[in-house]
Amino acid sequence: MQARLLLENGTLFTGLAFGADGESTGEVVFNTGITGYQEVLSDPSYCGQIVTMTQPLIGNYGITRDDFESYAPFIHGFVVRRHEPIPSNWRAEYSLDALLKEHGIVGISDIDTRMLTRMIRSHGTMRGILTTSAASVEELQERLIGSEILRNQVAITSTKNIYTSPGTKERIVLVDFGAKNGILRELNTRHCDVIVVPHDTTAEQIRHLRPDGVLLSNGPGDPKDVPEAIRTVSQLIGEYPIFGICLGHQLFALASGADTEKLKFGHRGGNHPVKDLATNRCFITSQNHGYAVNEESIKGTDLEITHINNNDKTVEGLKHRIHPAFSVQYHPEASPGPEESSYLFDQFLKMIADHKLNHPAKPRQAELAASVKGALQHA
Numbered sequence: 001m002q003a004r005l006l007l008e009n010g011t012l013f014t015g016l017a018f019g020a021d022g023e024s025t026g027e028v029v030f031n032t033g034i035t036g037y038q039e040v041l042s043d044p045s046y047c048g049q050i051v052t053m054t055q056p057l058i059g060n061y062g063i064t065r066d067d068f069e070s071y072a073p074f075i076h077g078f079v080v081r082r083h084e085p086i087p088s089n090w091r092a093e094y095s096l097d098a099l100l101k102e103h104g105i106v107g108i109s110d111i112d113t114r115m116l117t118r119m120i121r122s123h124g125t126m127r128g129i130l131t132t133s134a135a136s137v138e139e140l141q142e143r144l145i146g147s148e149i150l151r152n153q154v155a156i157t158s159t160k161n162i163y164t165s166p167g168t169k170e171r172i173v174l175v176d177f178g179a180k181n182g183i184l185r186e187l188n189t190r191h192c193d194v195i196v197v198p199h200d201t202t203a204e205q206i207r208h209l210r211p212d213g214v215l216l217s218n219g220p221g222d223p224k225d226v227p228e229a230i231r232t233v234s235q236l237i238g239e240y241p242i243f244g245i246c247l248g249h250q251l252f253a254l255a256s257g258a259d260t261e262k263l264k265f266g267h268r269g270g271n272h273p274v275k276d277l278a279t280n281r282c283f284i285t286s287q288n289h290g291y292a293v294n295e296e297s298i299k300g301t302d303l304e305i306t307h308i309n310n311n312d313k314t315v316e317g318l319k320h321r322i323h324p325a326f327s328v329q330y331h332p333e334a335s336p337g338p339e340e341s342s343y344l345f346d347q348f349l350k351m352i353a354d355h356k357l358n359h360p361a362k363p364r365q366a367e368l369a370a371s372v373k374g375a376l377q378h379a
C-alpha cells in the first residue's frame with residue numbers, strides 16, 4: 001500500500017506504507033543514529049514529531065521489551081529509506097511494523113531520506129502530513145495548513161501521578177517532563193531513592209518530599225511552554241542541588257535569567273561531539289533537541305558555560321557560579337548512544353554529598369523532641 005509525506009514547502013514524497021493506516025501531522029525532524037530506532041521511537045521528547053532516520057536500513061533487529069524509553073511512543077510518524085519487516089536478532093520479540101500498528105503510528109518507507117534530510121538542513125525543520133489515504137495533494141495541503149500546532153506537549157508526556165522507585169541512598173525528586181526510562185535506570189543503578197513527580201509540582205510540594213537533590217528531566221516542545229516549571233525551578237535553585245537534562249537544562253537556564261531559542265534543524269543522533277571547557281576533552285554524546293540556550297543571554301546571569309558543541313559551538317552545558325546546580329543539553333543516560341557521559345550522574349551525587357557536608361540537616365531527634373514538647377504543652 002502507498003503512503004505519502006507532504007511537506008510545508010510543497011514537496012511530496014510517495015513511498016510504501018508500514019505500521020498503522022491513517023494520517024498525522026507534525027514537525028518533520030531527522031535522527032542520525034545508526035542504531036537505536038526503538039529508543040528514538042519511544043523517547044517522549046519526540047512527542048508530536050514525524051521522525052526520519054538517516055540510517056537507510058531500519059527494523060532489522062526488531063523490537064525488544066527491555067529497550068523502551070517510555071511505556072508508549074508519542075511520535076506522530078516514522079520515515080525510513082528501507083523497512084525490514086523480518087527482524088534477525090536473538091533479542092527481538094516482535095517487529096517494528098507490529099509496534100507501530102499497536103500504537104496507531106503511520107510509517108512510510110522507500111522514499112529518499114537523504115534528500116528529505118538535506119532539505120530539512122537547508123530549509124530548517126518543516127511541518128508535514130503523513131498519510132495512507134487517497135486524498136488529493138490539495139486536500140492534504142489544506143489539512144496540513146488547518147492542523148493545530150501541538151503546544152505544551154509536556155502535559156501529555158509527564159506522569160499524571162506521583163510515584164516512587166525506592167532505594168536506600170540519596171533521595172532524588174525527578175521532575176518528569178517526559179522523562180526517558182534511561183534516567184530512572186541510571187538513578188536506580190546508583191540505589192537512589194527516587195520520587196517521580198508530575199511537571200506541575202510546586203516548589204512547596206517538592207519541599208515536603210525532603211529531597212537530597214532535584215533532577216529536571218528531558219521533555220518535548222518549547223521550554224517556554226511550561227512557565228510554571230520555570231518558576232518552580234527558580235525557587236529551588238540554592239535550596240537543593242539541581243541537575244538538568246535537555247529540557248531540564250533549558251528550564252534551568254530560563255529560571256536563571258538566560259534565554260532559549262529554536263535551532264534551524266536541531267541535534268538528533270548519537271554522535272554529537274561536545275567539548276568540556278574545563279578539560280578540553282571531547283565527549284561523543286547522544287542528543288535530541290530542537291531548542292538551545294542562547295549564548296549571549298548567559299552574560300549577566302550567575303551561569304557559566306561548561307560545555308559547547310564542537311559542530312556548531314552552541315551551548316551544551318551550564319553550571320551555577322554560586323549554588324550547587326548544573327545541566328547538560330545532551331543525554332548522559334544515552335539510551336540510545338554512547339555511554340561515556342554517565343559520570344555526570346556520579347557528579348550529581350557527589351554534589352549532593354558535598355552540599356550535605358556544608359549544610360548538615362537538622363537532627364531529626366531534636367526536631368521530634370521539640371514537637372513532642374509542644375504537643376505536651378498543649379495537652
Ligand SMILES: NC(=O)CC[C@H](N)C(=O)O
Pocket residue numbers: 045217218219220221222223245246247248288289290291292
Ligand atoms: N530531549 C529534550 O529534552 C528536548 C528538549 C526540547 N524539547 C527541545 O527540543 O529542545
